[in-house]
Amino acid sequence: MGFTILAEVARNADADVLVAQNVAFGIIAAIMIFSAIRVVTTSNVVHAAAFLVMVLAGAAAQFILLGAEFVAVTQVMVYIGAIVVLFLFGIMLTRAPMQGTEKFTRDNWKVGALTSVVMLAVLVFTLVDGFGEDKLPADLMPTDTRVLSDAIFSTYLVPFEVISVLLLSALIGAIVIARKD
Amino acid sequence: MLSHAWLIPLIPAISFVAILAVGKKLPRGGSEIGIASVAIIFVMSLGVAAGWIGRVNNPPVVHHDTGTEHVVEGDEHGEEAPADEHGEEPAAEDEGHAATAFEDSVSFAAAAPGSASAPAAAEGEEHHETPPVVRDITWFDNGTMQVKVGTMIDGLSTLMLVVVTLISLLVHVFSTDYVAGDRRYTHYFAFLSLFTASMLFYVVSSSTLQMIVGWELVGLCSFALIGHWWEEKPNSDAALKAFLVNRVGDIGLLCGMIVLFFAAGRTFDIIQINELANAGEIRHFLLLVGSLSLMTAVMSKSGQFILHTWLPDAMAGPTPVSALIHAATMVVAGIYMIARLYGVFFNGLSIGTSNINVMAVVGAVTLLFGGLLAFVQNDIKKVLAYSTVSQLGYMVMALGVGAWTAGIFHLFTHALFKACLFLGAGSLAHHIHSFDMKEDMGGLRKVMPKTFWTFMLGTGALVAVPPLAGFWSKDEILAGAQQLGGDGGYPLMLIMGTLGAAVTGAYMTRAIWYVFFGERRGASATHDMHENGPRITVPLMILAAGAVLAGFTNIPKTDNFALSWVPDGWTLRFEHFIEPTGAYFPGGLESFAHPEFNLVLAVVSTAVGLTGVLLAYLWYWKGLGPHGLTDRNRFARGGYKILENKYGLDVLYVDWIAGATKGPIAKAANWTNQNVIDGVVNLVGTSVRKSGEFVYRYIDQGVVDGAVNASGAAADGSGEILRKAQTGKVQTYGAYLFLGAAILAAIFVIAV
Amino acid sequence: MLLNQFLILAAILFCTGVYGVISRRNGVLVLMSIELILNSVNINLVAFSAMNDSISGQVFALFVIAVAAAEVGVGLAIVLAIFRNYRTVDIDEVDLMKG
Known part of the structure; x- marks a missing residue:
């Protein structure tokens, strides 16, 4: 599967652009799509979490391709370091069956499949229609973290504070919801 | 010391953490940490006071032409180590090299370094300015504005530091006996520390943002302490009530502070806001809106009329807490805010030129109505609580008529004698665990002589018996109401203030009668009553001494024969040291004036007050008057x-x-249903029935019936089908939502 | 590189996530699918950030990560609460609103 996409990408790639980037993108994208589909289809919850790690790591790799190194590092630390661990805790605490003894897919999965296919068709059509052959700048440089932090702490200071308050309230809310009483 | 005032709130805050962490393991349950920390900060506050007195006597040279801009030592601020846990102080190692730079940014532009040692260059001037000591650091800077936090020490904050730490220290000592053996002894002392820390943080703050933080912290701590014995429902209810009523005012606080923030050109700096307001650079309308919003906050926090209801209920907390929170510190937060932002209030409400304004009216109404309420209470703490409401009314009224010094002076004296009274009430109730004067007290004068005498002195000060503390401050307030403002002064406030004096005298006499005279009743008769130990009586004596002596700090300066013999160096010390000077206080404005001592007024108001005492005396002791x-x-x-x-x-x-959200609306709906709709239905029904009977026989049975049955069946069937869509499963709904959205998007993409 | 290759990748992830949200029975798995959706949004944000040479996209991607952390925290708390009350994490069992 990976090879077909790779070949596809290589054929479409502009000769000026570094082929390596496209190859990397293709491989990572293939892994991500495969893993994402496994996340929503596998009948083992722990496997789902593992595949989720693959998707998240792939996204981080894509961020590096796009020059967003700080976001990529944050992605790895927060998502893979914290959120997935949280998921594993959730799985253990709810003692969900590890094996596929239980049904994990609802009866109306067909509606879901239909929905996502329709949505994907609409999205892809619009994207191809709207952005066509738009190219990313060829000389993508990694973003300076200093620039990023300046933006966060000046232009986006208020949203940043709001996010802090949101995290705090989520913290308290999670405790309140989950505690035994 | 003046520029190191940030240590003062920090120490009790550390003490709070320390008590929570290790308090339970200590032999005295953490109270020793609390007492030690408060004792330290009390000494430090005295140091600040000494420093401030020295600064007033030898003010630093001020170059008037450069105005009162802050010198921003940009580099120094940048270099400061990150703020510590409280976000306000630079790390200690920076002290050494930063100190000189701070001295510069501390005082105003071009102030000579080492201001304290500067020669008294301004000696010749009648009116020399003593700039406040401001020390701040940039909390955050988003490019367009800098938000600073820091300490601002002037006469007012110095006074508050001393008062708060003194009362807090005495309350701590008192509490070690009073709540001994309590189930949450450690927790209690931890929160006393935190409460002290928040109040001190509030009074030294240099920006309105800090004031909001301190204000809310004070409210939070009072919530925790009022509900200290939360197992009993009324206590937790009282705590909630205090919290919720204060929330109403907090909306006003936020609105007011935001208005001032924008009105003053995006700054939180208290001095800058006040200066702009005094210089007339802020539109009067904005100042009016700002000060009215802030008045709401004052009304809730300082227990002014219509939002005072939480204050008496808050007596559910332990008595020392009532003394600390509800007599001396928390409730004066509102008064303090008015005093701190006086430039805003003074100009916004046109205090200097009007004959009546919102603040004065609120204060006057509160002092009279609160006093009347105190008259019908049977619980001694509630009497004192309403008395506090009433006295806070005096303070607000004083500030409202423009008598700034009188209001703050009353705050000072009131803190001493009301704390004395509250602790006295605690001492009385320590053995019988009841505050009911009518049921459980009486005749305690013999068995508890120390409590009795200190209570009497506190009462004397409250009733304004000359020459006790309350006399001087109350007299000054009334003189202010008589003389300040536009032509004719504030006559209404003068009348209500004088009447209030009589009411004060009457209810306190009544309380004294029930508690100390007559027969011992109820629990006090069955209990073995005896005087409490020194940890309770010594604080009482100290406070009683304060209640006697505090008034002499501001003896009026007058040519009147009654007081003209007092040497100049003794008069108006309070005004001299406490009242701010400089552009951030409206003292420089033309409309600002100080009231003169008025012998007639002093005699009349004292006579009216004593008349109240006398009437109550005749009523209770002699049994005169229309009983029943x-x-x-x-x-x-x-x-x-x-x-x-x-x-x-x-x-x-x-x-x-x-x-209203539940009962009455439901009732109204029910009433409408019963009377209006039913009436119509009945009317229609009866008229229809007659015609219906006619139609029934001919049309209904045949044609319509069939149609109706058919439609009914159709509705039933379709409902049965649609019901299946209502699965109650979120994901099914989600599927419909997403599918609908996708299809709609597809339609748009295709059609557009 | 084309802009579209990232956008289409994001679209695929998004639709996969939507499918998961709709058709998974286990609450934890539903939350994982939501993470897929949020990630696809992040890819979009960063891609446009690179396209327009603007930092805003990355800033918001960071915000989205923070929001996702909060969302997972609360979401798992809810799943735990459901588990305690129903002894299952099967969301189909939670249908008190059934008509």
Whole structure:
């Protein structure tokens, strides 16, 4: 599967652009799509979490391709370091069956499949229609973290504070919801 | 010391953490940490006071031409180590090299370094300025504005530091005996520390943002302490009530502070806001809106009329807490805010030129109505609580008529004698665990002599018996109401203030009668009553001494024969040291004036106050007067009822406002249903029935019936089908949502 | 590189996530699918950030990560609460609103 996409990408790639980037993108994208589909289809919850790690790591790799190194590092630390661990805790605490003894897919999965296919068709059509052959700048440089932090702490200071308050309230809310009483 | 005032709130804050962490393991349950920390900060506050007195006597040279801009030592601020846990102080190692730079940014532009040692260059001037000591650091800087936090020490904050730490220290000592053996002893002392820390943080703050933080912290701590014995429902209810009523005011606080922030050109700096307001650079309308919003906050925090209802209920907390929170510190937060932002209030409400304004009216109404309420209480702490409401009314009124010094002076004296009274009440109730004067007290004068005498001195000060503390401050307030403002002064406030003096005298005499005289009743008769130990009586004596002596700090300066013999160096010390000077205080404005001592007024108001005492004396001791009036006379009974129901405000809040969302609306809906709709239906029904009977036989049975049955069946069937869509499963709904959205998007993409 | 290759990748992830949200029975798995959706949004944000040479996209991607952390925290708390009350994490069992 990976090879077909790779070949596809290589054929479409502009000769000026570094082929390596496209190859990397293709491989990572293939892994991500495969893993994402496994996340929503596998009948083992722990496997789902593992595949989720693959998707998240792939996204981080894509961020590096796009020059967003700080976001990529944050992605790895927060998502893979914290959120997935949280998921594993959730799985253990709810003692969900590890094996596929239980049904994990609802009866109306067909509606879901239909929905996502329709949505994907609409999205892809619009994207191809709207952005066509738009190219990313060829000389993508990694973003300076200093620039990023300046933006966060000046232009986006208020949203940043709001996010802090949101995290705090989520913290308290999670405790309140989950505690035994 | 003046520029190191940030240590003062920090120490009790550390003490709070320390008590929580290790308090339970210590032999005295953490109280020793609390007492030690408060003792340290009390000494430090005295150091600040000494420093401030020195600064007033030898003010640093001020170059008037450069105005009162801050010198921003940009580099120094940048270099400061990250703020510590409280986000306000630079790390200690920076002290050394930063100190000189701070001295510069501390005082105003071009102030000579080492201001304290500067020669008294301004000696020749009659009116020399003593700039406040401001020390701040940039909290955050988003490019367009800098938000700073820091400490601002001037006479007012120095006074508050001393008062708060003194009362807090005495309350700590008192509490070690009073709550000994309590189930949450450690927790109690931890929160006393935190409370002290928040109040101190509030009074030294240099920006309105900090004031909001301190204000809320104070509210939070009072919530925790009022509900200290939360296992009993009334206590936790009282705590909630205090919290919720204060929330109402906090909205006002936020609105007011935001208005001031924008009005003053995006700054939180208290000095800058005040200066701009005094210089007339802020539109009067904005100042008016700002000060009215802030008044709401003051009304809730300082227990002014219509939002005072939480204050008496807050007596549910332990008595030392009542003394600390509800007499001396928390409730004066509102007064302090008015005093701190006086430039805003003074100009916004046109205090200097009007004959009546919102603040003065609120204060006057509160002092009179609160005093009347105190008259019908049977619980001694509630008497004191309403008395506090009333005295806070005096302070607000004083500030409202422009007598700034008088208001703050009253705050000072009141803190001393009201703390004395509250602790006295605690001492009385320590053995019998009841505050009911009518049921459980009486005749305690013999068994508890120390409590009795200190209580009497506190009462004397409260009733304004000369020459006790309350006399001087109350007299000054009344003189202010008489003389300040536009032509004719504030006559209404003068009358209400004088009447309030009589009411004060009467209710305190009544309380004294019930507690100390007559027969011992109830629990006090069955209990073995004896005087409490030194940890309770010594604080009482210290406070009683304060209640006697505090008034002499501001003896009026006058040519009048009664006081003209007092040497100049003794008069108006309070005004000299406490009242701010400089552009951030309206003292420089033309409309600002100080009241003169007025012998006639002093004699009259004292006479009126003592008349109240005398009437109550005759009523209770001699049994004179129309006893049983409330049983015989309908109007008197009605008045008593109104007072007993506290003007119905609690009913208004709970039953009308809060209950409106459930009870009355439901009832109104029910009434409408029963009377209006049913009436119409019945009317229609009867008229229709007659015609219906006619139609029934011919049309209905045949044609219509079939149609109706068919439609009914159709509705039933379709409902049965649609019901299946209502699965109650979120994901099914989600599927419909997403599918619908996708299809809609597809339609748009194709069609557009 | 084309802009579209990232956008289409994001679209695929998004639709996969939507499918998961709709058709998974286990609450934890539903939350994982939501993470897929949020990630696809992040890819979009960063891609446009690179396209327009603007930092805003990355800033918001960071915000989205923070929001996702909060969302997972609360979401798992809810799943735990459901588990305690129903002894299952099967969301189909939670249908008190059934008509």
